[in-house]
Amino acid sequence: MFNDAFYWVLNMSITATVAGMVVLIMRQIKHIPRTIIYMLWLLPFIRFAVPFSFSYKYSVMNLLDGIAVKTVPVTKSVPVTFDFMPDLSATNVVRAAVSYFPVEYKTNLLENVFSIASLIWMIIAASAIIASIILYHVAKSEIRNAKHLNGNIYVSDKVLSPAVIGIYRPKIIIPGYLKDESMEYILMHEKIHIRRLDNLWRIIAVFTCCLHWFNPFVWLFLKYFFEDMELSCDEKVLGKCSDDQKHDYAKYLVEYEAKKTIFASAFGGVKTRTRIEKILSYRELTVFSSVCFFALIIAAAITLLTNAAI
Numbered sequence: 280m281f282n283d284a285f286y287w288v289l290n291m292s293i294t295a296t297v298a299g300m301v302v303l304i305m306r307q308i309k310h311i312p313r314t315i316i317y318m319l320w321l322l323p324f325i326r327f328a329v330p331f332s333f334s335y336k337y338s339v340m341n342l343l344d345g346i347a348v349k350t351v352p353v354t355k356s357v358p359v360t361f362d363f364m365p366d367l368s369a370t371n372v373v374r375a376a377v378s379y380f381p382v383e384y385k386t387n388l389l390e391n392v393f394s395i396a397s398l399i400w401m402i403i404a405a406s407a408i409i410a411s412i413i414l415y416h417v418a419k420s421e422i423r424n425a426k427h428l429n430g431n432i433y434v435s436d437k438v439l440s441p442a443v444i445g446i447y448r449p450k451i452i453i454p455g456y457l458k459d460e461s462m463e464y465i466l467m468h469e470k471i472h473i474r475r476l477d478n479l480w481r482i483i484a485v486f487t488c489c490l491h492w493f494n495p496f497v498w499l500f501l502k503y504f505f506e507d508m509e510l511s512c513d514e515k516v517l518g519k520c521s522d523d524q525k526h527d528y529a530k531y532l533v534e535y536e537a538k539k540t541i542f543a544s545a546f547g548g549v550k551t552r553t554r555i556e557k558i559l560s561y562r563e564l565t566v567f568s569s570v571c572f573f574a575l576i577i578a579a580a581i582t583l584l585t586n587a588a589i
Contacts, residue, residue, distance in 0.1 A: 282390070283382045285397035286373065287330045292494045293372040294340070295326030298583040299500045301339065305579075306503065312564065313510035315572045320504045322583045327487045327497065331367040335585035340370055343587070350587045351379055368586045400493065407489035415482070419444055422452050432466070441465045443472045446479050464516065464528050471515045477508055518563060
């Protein structure tokens with residue numbers, strides 16, 4: 280059972296890496312807003328989590344098909360199917376098996392290797408998930424005695440910078456030294472995190488990395504995902520600010536720069552220079568550019584989430 284699971288996790292990890300590298304390349308195009316890039320990060324994380332997809336002739340996987348990738352039909356391979364089930368496929372990069380449901384390896388040596396590897400994978404993945412859960416509860420316990428200010432806003436001397444803690448009934452935690460004049464910008468920023476459920480996406484992303492701990496690229500993607508989360512949040516705030524307010528916003532970013540827990544959406548924590556450059560160069564999207572970027576998301580989803588044509 281674990282052999283089969285690890286076989287497909289390994290394939291998913293390689294396929295998701297291809298999708299993530301495409302997003303990294305698109306990330307270098309300065310004219311694409313960080314809000315769009317933040318949404319595009321969902322695509323490789325879907326690849327990390329879902330082993331099956333549809334085959335499509337315009338999939339990016341067609342570029343690797345026959346060289347390093349084999350597309351395995353799923354619907355026709357499983358013992359029980361239903362007429363209403365769509366034709367699904369899986370991208371097989373490892374190519375170490377002769378049949379797949381269940382996985383039957385080409386040699387006994389390969390079977391033994393995957394048996395040992397799957398055991399190691401399971402132990403470390405379970406340990407990483409448990410450690411993440413403990414760290415999450417530690418982060419929440421540190422602000423348990425925070426003083427209530429109003430609504431869902433609390434004050435604590437244990438935080439270095441404003442942050443949102445929690446998913447269900449999230450709390451905005453602000454440090455005791457906070458200046459009143461910066462409160463407006465901070466609350467705008469943190470409330471956007473809450474509306475977008477960013478802390479939930481953080482936890483999902485961290486758990487995904489725990490399952491794919493052996494892949495160094497997943498940790499790189501996580502780093503940039505968190506960075507683009509903050510930059511896209513800045514863009515949302517800037518859409519409501521005047522030019523003078525933009526400069527004030529940049530000034531407060533410098534003041535609240537600090538390291539954060541990975542489970543908390545924070546006002547600081549990303550390279551301040553990068554964020555200030557984005558703030559001062561921010562331009563609101565026109566209707567035409569919004570339509571173009573929406574089309575870009577659709578095209579990226581079609582090409583990155585589908586498998587090579589069978």
